[in-house]
Amino acid sequence: MGNFCRFEVLTAPPRPLPLRLVPVFLPFAGCPQRCLYCHQAAQTGQRPVSSADVLGRVEHALSQVQGPASVGLYGGSFTALPEALQRQVLECVLRHMDTWGARGQVRLSTRPDAVSPQLLGRLRRWGVDVVELGVQSFDSAVLARSGRGYTGAQAHAACRMVHDAGLGLGIQLLPGLPGHTQAHWQEDVERTLAAAPKVVRIYPCVVVGGTPLARLHAEGRYRPWELQATVELVAEVLPRLWRRGIRVIRVGLAPQPGFLLQAGPWHPALGNMARSVAMARMLTRAVGARRVERMIAPRWVQGDLWGHGRANAPVLARLGIVPQRVTFDANEGIRIWTV
Ligand code: SF4
Structure with missing residues (x-):
């Protein structure tokens, strides 16, 4: 049986307030x-x-x-x-x-x-x-x-x-x-x-x-x-x-x-560090032994996804999450397609 593609929506930080x-x-x-x-x-x-x-x-x-x-x-x-x-x-x-x-x-x-x-x-x-x-x-x-x-x-x-x-x-x-x-x-x-x-x-x-x-x-x-x-x-x-x-x-x-x-x-980047660790753990748990084919994330999580000094990049790459497979938009939730 071939691999089927699974779609999931994961929690992400809520949308920031509209006004500074x-x-x-x-x-x-x-x-x-x-x-x-x-x-x-x-x-x-x-x-x-x-x-x-x-x-x-x-x-x-x-x-x-x-x-x-x-x-x-x-x-x-x-x-x-x-x-x-x-x-x-x-x-x-x-x-x-x-x-x-x-x-x-x-x-x-x-x-x-x-x-x-x-x-x-x-x-x-x-x-x-x-x-x-x-x-x-x-x-x-x-x-x-x-x-x-x-x-x-x-x-x-x-x-x-x-x-x-x-x-x-x-x-x-x-x-x-x-x-x-x-x-x-x-x-x-x-x-x-x-x-x-x-x-x-x-x-x-x-x-x-x-x-x-x-x-x-x-x-x-x-x-x-x-x-x-x-x-x-x-x-x-x-x-x-x-x-x-x-x-x-x-x-x-x-x-x-x-x-x-x-x-x-x-x-100075404590919040960024904590949010990126949280996201790496969430993604690792959700993806499990599969691999991410495509991912769309809210644009306000971009810095946190890759982490402080791109600290998350190696762990995300092991899940198949590399910049070419990720896009950002204005919607809530991290949407992933895994195989
Ligand atoms: S009440 Fe709050 S702002 Fe005032 S001294 Fe205590 S911690 Fe500081």
């Missing part, structure tokens, strides 16, 4: 404390901002932007700012969006213990589309060790509140915090899937100079995850998030001038 996202960083704005690992100035390249300067910072940042774009207010605990200031900032964002023609999304990040149904309802009325919660972990013991000040149950409740207010939910995770094991990571991913966010950010814990975590590390009381293990652990969970249509919009901290990395699993 302009982040406006408001380091530590509203934060009630400095968390163990956090050094916003070094992580965002922006000076800390006081409440009095928040509006000016947003106004200045958006006046440089050529729209249309979505806007994200990040780097602090937006919902812990005074209510009148939150409103002024959001009015400022919408005013700029009006001048850009198309209305993008308004996003902001905050702590899970700095939201309430009333506050979220107000944000919705004031034009916010997505609230990203800096959950970090759903494990109460891990949260306590990092002095986060809320429990896993509170993080859950906050996720539900965001949904109930009719807002899009974002979840930020920080695998590798002190006491955070691989088992906690698997559990956090389960809980994230159950919370059904629209977007997820994964920031594997790194040691930034000048933080209390840097001191713990220097004293030998904290050991960060290894880079390669982190890539593997993130790669393992990405397809599960993609299958639910969850966009993983960031993996790892963006490189910033003056970023004082002391230790930990940081690489």
Whole structure:
């Protein structure tokens, strides 16, 4: 019997949002404390901002932007700012969006213990589309060790509140915090899937100079995850998030001038590395002992398919996936024909 051709559609990262996202960083704005690992100035390249300067910072940042774009207010605990200031900032964002023609999304990040149904309802009325919660972990013991000040149950409740207010939910995770094991990571991913966010950010814990975590590390009381293990652990969970249509919009901290990395699993292409490992594994499993005759993939996965520095090319070639057999288009899913 001759070989028959089999057609399959595999999961790929969901289509990126149509408009680019302009982040406006408001380091530590509203934060009630400095968390163990956090050094916003070094992580965002922006000076800390006081409440009095928040509006000016947003106004200045958006006046440089050529729209249309979505806007994200990040780097602090937006919902812990005074209510009148939150409103002024959001009015400022919408005013700029009006001048850009198309209305993008308004996003902001905050702590899970700095939201309430009333506050979220107000944000919705004031034009916010997505609230990203800096959950970090759903494990109460891990949260306590990092002095986060809320429990896993509170993080859950906050996720539900965001949904109930009719807002899009974002979840930020920080695998590798002190006491955070691989088992906690698997559990956090389960809980994230159950919370059904629209977007997820994964920031594997790194040691930034000048933080209390840097001191713990220097004293030998904290050991960060290894880079390669982190890539593997993130790669393992990405397809599960993609299958639910969850966009993983960031993996790892963006490189910033003056970023004082002391230790930990940081690489400027960490997301690209994890996504390409995930894709190579998915394809290897799907193709098995067969060979790919033809493949059509979404154009937004092109860089991830071949991998950082074309790291995936040898393993893909063994499956028959070589550039001559691959085309890219604007559809979702990786379509393969195997014999
Ligand atoms: S981790 Fe979040 S809440 Fe903690 S200091 Fe940094 S920005 Fe503020």
